[in-house]
Amino acid sequence: MITTTTSSKTLETMVGMGQIVSGGSSQQMKAIVGSCIALALHHPRLNKGIMAHIVLPNSAGRPGAPGKFADTAIPRMLELFKELGVPAHGLTAKLAGGANMFANSGPLQIGDANTHAVAQALRSAGIRIMAQDVGGTRGRRVTFDCADGEMIIESAGQPTKTL
Amino acid sequence: MSRRLLIADDALIIRQIIKDMANSAGWEVVGEASNGQEAIERYRELHPDAVTLDLVMPEHDGLHALHGIMEFDSEAKVLVVSALEQRGVLKDAIKAGAADFVAKPFDKQWLKTTLDQLVPDNGT
Amino acid sequence: MIEIDTDHVKALAGLQELFASATHDASAAMCRWTDGIITVTLDEVRQVPLEEVGTELAVGDEMLTMVVMTLDGGLGGSMILMFDELNGRQLAASLLGQAVGTAPAWSELERSALMETGNILGCAYVNALTRLIGTDLHPSAPHFIQDFGISVLQQALMTQAVVSDSLLLCEIGFHRQGKRLDWRVVFVPTPELQESLQRSLHAAP
Numbered sequence: 292m293i294t295t296t297t298s299s300k301t302l303e304t305m306v307g308m309g310q311i312v313s314g315g316s317s318q319q320m321k322a323i324v325g326s327c328i329a330l331a332l333h334h335p336r337l338n339k340g341i342m343a344h345i346v347l348p349n350s351a352g353r354p355g356a357p358g359k360f361a362d363t364a365i366p367r368m369l370e371l372f373k374e375l376g377v378p379a380h381g382l383t384a385k386l387a388g389g390a391n392m393f394a395n396s397g398p399l400q401i402g403d404a405n406t407h408a409v410a411q412a413l414r415s416a417g418i419r420i421m422a423q424d425v426g427g428t429r430g431r432r433v434t435f436d437c438a439d440g441e442m443i444i445e446s447a448g449q450p451t452k453t454l
Numbered sequence: 455m456s457r458r459l460l461i462a463d464d465a466l467i468i469r470q471i472i473k474d475m476a477n478s479a480g481w482e483v484v485g486e487a488s489n490g491q492e493a494i495e496r497y498r499e500l501h502p503d504a505v506t507l508d509l510v511m512p513e514h515d516g517l518h519a520l521h522g523i524m525e526f527d528s529e530a531k532v533l534v535v536s537a538l539e540q541r542g543v544l545k546d547a548i549k550a551g552a553a554d555f556v557a558k559p560f561d562k563q564w565l566k567t568t569l570d571q572l573v574p575d576n577g578t
Numbered sequence: 579m580i581e582i583d584t585d586h587v588k589a590l591a592g593l594q595e596l597f598a599s600a601t602h603d604a605s606a607a608m609c610r611w612t613d614g615i616i617t618v619t620l621d622e623v624r625q626v627p628l629e630e631v632g633t634e635l636a637v638g639d640e641m642l643t644m645v646v647m648t649l650d651g652g653l654g655g656s657m658i659l660m661f662d663e664l665n666g667r668q669l670a671a672s673l674l675g676q677a678v679g680t681a682p683a684w685s686e687l688e689r690s691a692l693m694e695t696g697n698i699l700g701c702a703y704v705n706a707l708t709r710l711i712g713t714d715l716h717p718s719a720p721h722f723i724q725d726f727g728i729s730v731l732q733q734a735l736m737t738q739a740v741v742s743d744s745l746l747l748c749e750i751g752f753h754r755q756g757k758r759l760d761w762r763v764v765f766v767p768t769p770e771l772q773e774s775l776q777r778s779l780h781a782a783p
Binding site: 464465466467468470511512536538539540559561 | 673686
């Protein structure tokens with residue numbers, strides 16, 4: 292895992308595929324997503340955040356890093372939050388990604404499948420989606436700030452979005 | 455009268471290279487197509503003396519085009535020009551009526567010679 | 579402590595040999611396409627942990643110019659040819675016999691030059707692998723994409739990621755008159771294609 296310190300002494304951590312990273316108010320998480328989903332949960336009062344880089348919709352009971360699958364990532368994020376003293380209620384979710392970067396002839400439109408699976412898993416966990424930027428055909432560079440729960444999305448040829 | 459050529463390839467650079475070679479060899483390039491369905495439609499519209507046909511194209515591929523062209527004109531002179539050299543695909547192309555095959559990346563002189571053999575220049 | 583799985587090491591070594599042979603053919607095709615200027619060599623066939631793909635391939639945060647070809651059907655995979663902007667433009671210019679483009683948007687001809695390079699390279703690999711496994715493979719037409727490199731790689735890695743947290747990648751390098759170029763190709767076979775390649779390695783000659 293790569294963590295760097297920015298000029299404002301904020302710790303910035305790159306969240307690779309299948310990883311989950313949590314942090315407090317001096318931390319930012321970053322991910323580059325195409326068909327994957329960058330899912331961030333934030334507790335607004337405690338200013339703690341956690342981000343998962345979700346790769347696939349459903350584990351179907353398969354072993355693997357919990358952050359890799361939508362159905363295992365969210366329960367694992369809540370477990371990690373619990374260990375940090377962050378309750379499961381009052382959380383907000385923001386997500387970005389789920390693009391289809393190039394057409395292929397298979398039935399697996401993985402970007403869409405990931406988006407739906409994450410939405411479903413959040414619904415099952417009773418977590419509200421506050422904002423999202425999903426779909427399309429472009430990659431996204433996602434920066435999530437644990438201090439205020441803001442998610443900044445940069446995409447080629449598009450204005451920067453703030454969720 | 456010049457021999458008339460239709461060029462079917464999704465790559466603009468290839469269409470350009472073939473067009474330049476063909477023009478300098480006395481052919482008239484009467485049309486271009488960038489996918490298999492367009493190749494069929496243009497053939498029907500233009501009745502060229504020969505076609506150069508790529509195999510790997512988006513939407514409808516070269517084999518689709520070949521079947522469509524041969525169905526319309528069983529005497530069509532189709533030269534497959536492709537980077538794909540799989541035995542199975544080439545057999546299918548010959549069976550479907552392709553007259554010959556030139557592999558990409560091609561030598562321009564070799565392409566010219568092969569086209570000339572398909573449709574000799576009668577010098578009229 | 580990483581335990582070494584000898585069978586796995588042998589399997590990787592076998593694939594390395596197989597791709598080296600296919601790369602030889604691909605190099606010949608690239609050489610003809612570029613009038614003898616560019617050749618191709620196999621860097622490595624290796625397993626990379628899912629979460630480290632971006633850093634291992636050093637494509638994490640940059641916008642790249644890429645040509646993507648997929649193999650459709652049961653024996654599938656993706657091939658991604660990657661350049662930074664300058665290297666991509668230089669290749670296009672040299673193929674078109676013109677000055678390096680400086681307009682913000684690539685012209686249709688420049689894009690076409692790069693896509694056809696991907697097509698010729700990709701088909702050279704397809705032809706070689708088909709001869710080795712005895713089954714036709716079905717390449718797509720190339721796609722031209724300018725985006726974050728890792729965002730494109732993610733989709734290519736999906737079918738492997740379903741079954742494994744460790745991904746098999748085949749990395750290929752380019753050379754101009756002996757000097758290494760900053761272009762890369764990553765070939766990502768699906769698990770089914772990997773299996774087929776492994777079977778062909780063990781088949782009697």
